[in-house]
Structure formats: structure tokens, C-alpha cells
Amino acid sequence: MIANTNTFALGIAYQGTRYHGWQHQGETTPTVQLALQAALSVVADEPMQVTCAGRTDTGVHATKQVVHLHTTRLRSEKAWVMGTNAHLPDDVSVVWARPVPSDFNARHSAVARRYCYVIYTSSIRSALLPGMYTRDPRSLDAAAMHEAGQALLGENDFTSFRASSCQSNTAMRNIHHLKVTRKGALIVIDIEANAFLHHMVRNIAGVLLDIGAGAYPTSWIAELLALSDRTKGSVTAPPHGLYLVDVIYPGEPEIPTGPALPHFMEGLL
Secondary structure, eight states, rough: TTOOEEEEEEEEEOOOOSSSSSSOOOOOOHHHHHHHHHHHHHHHHHOOEEESSSOOTOEEEEEEEEEEEEESOOOOOHHHIIHHHSOOOEEEEEEEEEEEOOOOOOOTTTOOOEEEEEEEESSSSOSSSSTTSEOOOOOOHHHHHHHHHHHEEEEEOOOOGSOOTTTOOOOOOEEEEEEEEEETTEEEEEEEEOOOTTTTHHHHHHHHHHTTTTSOTHHHHHHHHHHTTTGGSOOOOOOGEEEEEEEETTTTTTTTOSSOOOOOGGOOO
8 A cells, every 4th residue: 555545434325216336337327436436536636446335236225335445635534525525416425434544444344234125015106205115015014024034044045035146156144133114104124244145135125025915924935045046036126125224344433333224214223
């Protein structure tokens, strides 16, 4: 690393509706990384690159994505937040910035990620939050969904819940908690694991939705887990109900702790 280089961690929130996911895909494809790096480059007055804690797919949102950057420029925490936000579109925001040790890595230093999947149980769409939830008009049993989800806790082979395009060398993952709660017409699947496979949360959500609708018994999810066969499960749930809400870094006091939640999820977790 170049001498006198400063390392910062930033907390990023974004609405993923109009982006082709997080990862940079060239200068003509709208991605969150492209928008963020362009804004940071203005503040730093030099080209900037960031590394994120977890790449999100097209249409997926984040309330607490974490990135890190290295720079030789001297900028305050306020400049990284307010200055960058002045050059970002309204659907991407830097929430906080903190100086961190030079060996901090937003991806590799994390020991867990937490996602929420939001379902709006109504036959009529809401005009107030388009693209911010998955609507399922079926009568869903949140208690049955929660009961079924407990079969996934701990370290398991999640082949039945990974995308066919997943490039991970192993399907072993450790789910720390999985909770399903309801408040009025909203149901939230809250799941934390050491790491996630491609489409893992959305594939789990698809199965839980079918169980909640009574199409399968609560025991079905454990049967799918044991089969290690993605083709036996439900369809992948849509991306727009998914939120990255927390990334956990033990021993890193600079990083704010606890999930960051949108206002309509308050009281659900």
C-alpha cells in the first residue's frame, strides 16, 4: 500500500429498482457501484474504487451496505458523506463514513450478513411503495413460515437453495437466525448467516411463501435441504422484496452496529 494512504469505511443505502445490481458492468450500465464511484471521484479529485461487503442483484435494495476505499486525499468524514451525497442520485446515499485500519476489508473482514425479505399480503398493489416489496395475494400463515424456517439453522449444505449460476466453491453456509414476523399486511423474513450463496435468500423465501400459503407442510423445507437439488424447490422469489440490512464486523469499533431498517419495517424485527 502507498505510504500516507488513508482507509475509510462507508455505510451506503440504496433503492435498487433502477439499477442492474451493485457491481460495475461498464460505463453505460447503471449500477450502484458506478454511481458511487463517480461521486466519490469528484470529492477525492481522483479516480476512486470501492469494495463492498456483499454484491446485490438487479432490483435488490440495501439499508446498510458497507464499502471500503483507499485514498491519499485528506478528507473529513463529513466531506465523504455530504460531499458524496451532493453528487449522487436521490436513490443512493452515503449514511456514514469512518476511518478504519489499513487492513480492513469490507468483504473479508465481515463475519455475517443480514437480509430482510418483505412481503405485502394484499390482492391490491400499494401505490406508495412500488418496487419496495413483493406482493403475494395469498393468505399466508407467518407462524407456519417461521416454524419451517427453523429447520435451516446452523451449518448445512444449501445446494437446494443456490442459483444454477452460483460460482461459490462450496454450498456450506451457517444460518445464525431466521425469523418470520407479521405486522398487518406486511410479513418480513429476517435471516442472518456467515455468508450467502447466489439467490439463496430469494430461494428460501420462495419455499417459505409456498409453505405459508398451505401448498406444502412445514416439514417440506427440511426435505428440500436434505435433497441437495435446486430443481425440487419453489420458484425464486422476486428481487424487489430483498434488503441487505446489516453487515457484522466484530472487533471493529469504527463500524456502527445493528441493522439499519426502512421506516415501514419498524416494529417488525
